[in-house]
Amino acid sequence: MSDKNQQAIEEMQEGNLENAANLLNETIEANPDDPIGYVNFGNLLQAVGEEEKALNFFTKALELDPANATAEYGKGNTLFTLEKFAEAIEAYQNAIANGLDQADVYYMLGISYYSAGDYIHAMPSLLRAVELNTDDTDARFHYGMCLAQVERIDEAMEQFLVLVEQDPEHADGWFNLGVCYAYTERFEDALAAFNRALEIQPEHALAANGKAKMDEALSDNT
Template identity: 45%
Template sequence: MDKLQQGIDRMQDQDFEEAAKLFTEAIEENPEEPLGYINFGNLLLHMQQYERAERFFERAISLDEEAATAYYGLGNVYYDQEKFTQAQNQFLQAVEKGLDEADVYFLLGMTFVQQDYQKLALPYLSRASELDQSDVDIQFQYGLCLAQNQQLDQAKRVLHQVLELTPEHGDAYYNLGVISIFEEQPQEALDRFEKALEIQEDHMLAAHAKAEVEKALNE
């Protein structure tokens, strides 16, 4: 097993010191190989050492401008620091360089969501949803984005998929309740808000919405 793979294994075992040692040795033995820098960058990113991680990913890109995972890593560095425009640029580069994985499309979509550009987020979240239909976070954010874009029928379908994956997903019930209000089905909305509160009794949005619906029904 080569040192990069050993380092990845140690990193997965939370043995970061040994992982750093192995990645350093791999870089010293092959200083022109970008993978060593990418893996060390991922380790530093995991440890929230963002400035150092950025330097390692940039070094990898300087060695290979087609290293898609280096752009993805750099995007994560910026995303974690809430530099969403910079993150977006790097994720787009990763996709252009051939990275076709759910995570990069998901985070690319989320950079737009974080900047309130829900319409621009939608195609990327849709692609992430296609690529990983079992990821609850991806499916939920896609369903939410569909709802925010007024695509309510599709949003309901996706949120029901979320509930198939995780039956106790309070936020999915809450958002289905909001859709029911838009569709002028107050009793259905009430049932869904109550279900959200049954799952998560401190769900403030569901509690507020439930009170408003009950008030309207009693008038």
């Protein structure tokens, strides 16, 4: 990577986007056949919400280097932001096929499937993201959600239990743990989970509804 590419990345990380853009312009002018400058400029444009322009830069990078995994990943992120999930999935799959074996790309592939409502295909990618980064609570949460959606409730419960241990303030984690408990008729555990979600997020309407149902179920059983 050229010095200016590296400087541009540092400027981006520090929030100096205009300086980064100037450096990347100079890099591309000096090295028009090097895909790295186009990838970095695409990332910059994507970061500031210029998705359509970003796509042009990722496309140019891939014209220069069709096997450029980071260009495919950037392209996938941009398409995901545009809610073009099928195209994003293809880009992430290409990134993985070209050697980008990282938790983030598996998470984004999984979340693209998830956003498209395809929970079956989302699961393996989200599981792989969790395996590569066990601290990724977003990946674990969505993996648990996929398991719940396909009624693998015991496995979903395991994921939500780990999640709320990792992040005790995860209101949606507690809520969905409560749903799993309710599904398996562990009403007292469900009530406790819904109450915890409401302690964290008092306006959590779904948890409030779950709590009311568990109060009713427990009163009926007495």
